[in-house]
Amino acid sequence: MFPELNNLLDTTPDKAEQGKLTLLCDARTDGSFLVHHFLSFYLKANCKVCFVALVQSFSHYSIVGQKLGVNLTMARECGQLVFLEALKTSLDVFFQKPAEPHPLQFLREASAENLQPLFAFVREALKPGDDGEATWKYPVLLVDDLSVLLSLGVRAVTVLDFIHYCRAAVCVEWKGNVVALVHDSRDTEDEENDLLLSGLSHQSHLILRAEGLATGFCKDVHGDRSLTYQYKIQDKTVSFFAKGLSPAVL
């Protein structure tokens, strides 16, 4: 996680808010650094994390996680992290009909009716254990990213339904958090994506937007207050500074 981002958001792994939906949004740039931040943040906070990784492989997150101080392999082995590596498992679903309902079943359909198997997978992964003693603090669902579901034939309404079910289970029932990344497609007239984005924006507690500019980067933080900071990504961290105070300008 990035200490500076924690400062800006006024949170630490120990005292993060629960029962919230955080929306990560990127426009004209790659906002995946925010996904890495939250993944390592919640693992450090000792939460049970279910990560639906639709666009990159496990080793990619693992290697970046190492730089940020978390060991994904170990987290997966001891049960703290449930990782759905969609790029790999999609091949199993695509080339032969799966025997039982598979979370990525929607790949086999022209236009998926609902994402019920995927929700069932998430529910199974995050439901609290039967033993009265809680090993992990609270469950967290992380999705990278939702826009790719639209490319795979799922309608925006179906994705919104899925997130609604996840919120009901994870946020309300189990007092956990949901974090999802969506691309902002303002320039490209992607109506389905706009529908998805505006639908999620209304439901979320916190929206983090990463926006690319020609010569630098800008991030808006929407919450109780609206703040704008600029950021620069480095090898192991991201540094934030107020507009106009970047070391390159001073």
Next chain:
Amino acid sequence: MAAAATCGAGAGSLRSVAAAAAVDRSSATSFQRKGPRAGDADGRGPRLVSIAGTRPSVRNGQLLVSTGLPALDQLLGGGVAVGTVLLIEEDKYCTYAPLLLKCFLAEGVVCGHPLLLASAREPPARLVQELPAPLLDGSYKKELDQDGCSHPAADAKVQMKIAWRYQLLPRKEVGPVSSRFGHYYDISKKMPQELLETAQWHGFFLPEKMSSPPTAEPCHLTHGYSKLLEFIKKIISEEGVDGSNPQKKQKNILRIGIQSLGSPLWGDDVCCAETCEHSHSLTKFLYVLRGLVRASLSACVVTVPTHLIQNKAITARVTNLSDTVVALESFVGLQREINPLYKDYHGLIHIRQIPRLNNLICDESDVKDLAFKLKRKLFTIEMAPVLAS
């Protein structure tokens, strides 16, 4: 502006030193591949293998292969990463995009990598015959100097130089001709037959494969796309690049080249109308393709006629589903007057997207204005002259 540039350069060198140190310290820096690897110790991660025609990236140790154009390699941060898909957005009349594809495949022949060629337009056998000849030894410098004038004596010497190489090689040599990374190609000459014979390639020509009647389509992809994905999967496991056969002594990279994906010749109507029947075929295909490539030692180059796609949303989705995206914009047949500054060039090349693999940052080139030209023999990429606004 100058201060920022030097700052960038300084930071760049610091980063590469740090990355080199990181590569030394940890051996687990290349992509995780499916299947066990011989000599792997309890999940430490795969070691960097030394395969001909590959090199590790300076930034993150990721295994790279050359595109066949050293200038393009540099702009992409060293080359195409193994396990990724490079999308080339075709220029309007498809004059230059096939050249890039051919250089990529020719590089595979020279390095001894097996090839997989898919096309709906022309038989792969013909494409293979048209691959450009490599410029071995110092012939490249000669070509650069003598560009524009004909020197029959020099040409003869160039010929002899290539022949000299082959005289040294035993007749049945299957290994790579050169172990260098990145070669220059003479576009005006075809690759010599002796070299082509050493090449292993698998062709997919759509009209041939479509002869079998379409069965119930799984996943509702266009028939051509489903067949192509099955073919790619079959070849990946035949060549053993998915790690399924740990006994295979020599590891190699499979180079996949797909021509004009998305064009109506593939049975897809995404280029024909704004609201199309198969609106998700192309994007689903790219997703599964990326899954196949990620899970194996392959590198894929796909050319797509994005200028024909009517629905901008689909173009954006196609771009998001690829790792690296390069767009060609040629000046051929332009109605408007081309700026006289560009008179030496044939078009512009835009690097739209570079992946951030195993890393928070990527090697974005500082130079954004790039132009290309096809001289008599060479395809070169240079910084475009800056236009006065």
